[in-house]
Amino acid sequence: MEQSKIRALLDKYWKAETSVEEERALAEFFRQPEIPGDLEPVRGLFQWREEEAELRPGAGFDRRMLERIEGMESEGGGGERVRGEVMSVGMVVRGFSIRFAAAAAIILCLGIGLLIPMISPGPGQGGPGSAGGGVPVAEVAPAAAVKDTYTDPNKALAVVRRALLVASVRLNEGNHITQRNITRLHDSWQAVTGD
Amino acid sequence: MNLIKLRTWGLLLSLLLAGRTGFAQDDAIGKFFGKYVDDDRFTVVSISPKMFRLMSKIRWDSVSSDLKETVGKLQSLRILSTSATPMTFYKEALEKIDRKEYEELITVRSKQDNVHFMVKESGNTIHELLMISVGDDGFTLVSFVGDIDLDKLARLSADMGIKGMENLKDVKRK
Numbered sequence: 001m002e003q004s005k006i007r008a009l010l011d012k013y014w015k016a017e018t019s020v021e022e023e024r025a026l027a028e029f030f031r032q033p034e035i036p037g038d039l040e041p042v043r044g045l046f047q048w049r050e051e052e053a054e055l056r057p058g059a060g061f062d063r064r065m066l067e068r069i070e071g072m073e074s075e076g077g078g079g080e081r082v083r084g085e086v087m088s089v090g091m092v093v094r095g096f097s098i099r100f101a102a103a104a105a106i107i108l109c110l111g112i113g114l115l116i117p118m119i120s121p122g123p124g125q126g127g128p129g130s131a132g133g134g135v136p137v138a139e140v141a142p143a144a145a146v147k148d149t150y151t152d153p154n155k156a157l158a159v160v161r162r163a164l165l166v167a168s169v170r171l172n173e174g175n176h177i178t179q180r181n182i183t184r185l186h187d188s189w190q191a192v193t194g195d
Numbered sequence: 196m197n198l199i200k201l202r203t204w205g206l207l208l209s210l211l212l213a214g215r216t217g218f219a220q221d222d223a224i225g226k227f228f229g230k231y232v233d234d235d236r237f238t239v240v241s242i243s244p245k246m247f248r249l250m251s252k253i254r255w256d257s258v259s260s261d262l263k264e265t266v267g268k269l270q271s272l273r274i275l276s277t278s279a280t281p282m283t284f285y286k287e288a289l290e291k292i293d294r295k296e297y298e299e300l301i302t303v304r305s306k307q308d309n310v311h312f313m314v315k316e317s318g319n320t321i322h323e324l325l326m327i328s329v330g331d332d333g334f335t336l337v338s339f340v341g342d343i344d345l346d347k348l349a350r351l352s353a354d355m356g357i358k359g360m361e362n363l364k365d366v367k368r369k
Binding site (some may be wrong): 160168 | 212239240241242243245246247249250252258262265266269272274301302304305310312325326328337339345346348349350351352353
């Protein structure tokens with residue numbers, strides 16, 4: 001792939017706008033032994049991704065696992081279960097019913113957990129502070145009841161929009177700083193290698 | 196048999212309590228808001244899920260699709276800001292944040308201020324974005340709750356062609 005395209009993709013990568021295919025193309029590029037010196041500092045980032053993907057069990061892993069399983073089985077040979085024993089239908093049903101009971105209990109608890117905040121006057125869930133014709137909504141804030149600041153959705157939208165833009169600007173500032181640091185790293189690399 | 200029943204009820208009760216605690220909203224940031232919501236030194240903005248639902252019913256002219264989608268997935272917004280002893284409140288907020296719940300996303304340090312971005316996520320979904328900033332002109336804590344897409348969020352300012360710090364100051368004055 002042309003270097004200009006790679007650089008354009010890298011720019012996208014720093015902005016977190018690359019697709020999976022584009023990241024694969026970048027990884028492919030950085031797998032080459034010869035790449036421009038200024039891109040050398042970035043190689044590590046993509047190599048790391050490759051190395052992580054290539055993690056495999058070492059030699060003899062299967063054998064060691066089988067030996068351990070056999071060892072555990074022979075240790076427990078005198079116990080309740082004998083190797084190769086067929087489970088009775090009753091055991092299967094009992095096992096299932098315990099699991100079903102556990103699952104039902106968890107679902108019940110989660111359901112109750114969800115229902116309790118709904119029943120109590122919550123954020124826009126009814127109650128004396130509910131919105132209706134511009135009446136302020138009671139927001140259940142943790143530890144204290146907080147009223148909705150705006151009764152007009154247009155005004156609320158304007159504030160949300162502004163807050164999101166501020167967050168966006170500051171996030172991008174962080175991204176630019178990261179880019180600057182990488183450039184600095186590259187300059188240091190060049191100073192060391194003389195590329 | 197009685198012992199088994201007792202154990203079963205004990206287990207159910209603990210699960211029930213766990214379920215209730217899991218949905219409780221008494222997190223550290225919530226308590227922080229609760230503590231200062233009526234404090235005159237603070238400017239507080241709170242937008243509830245109900246208001247977000249009302250917002251979806253108004254006209255969305257001149258709003259970019261990214262912004263529309265981002266707002267559409269938000270459930271609540273809380274802003275707390277003050278110009279009084281900003282560093283004290285900044286330290287208090289940072290101390291109260293449970294680092295097991297909130298993961299540090301990025302920290303921006305500039306001459307004007309420091310900004311921390313923290314996220315609360317489960318799986319690949321960010322459920323809360325917390326922005327805490329402190330500078331000479333004040334302390335601000337912003338909490339966005341909902342389904343947050345950082346890619347879209349980062350694109351918003353680019354879409355609007357906005358750069359710099361001016362907007363943060365505008366929000367603080369609101």
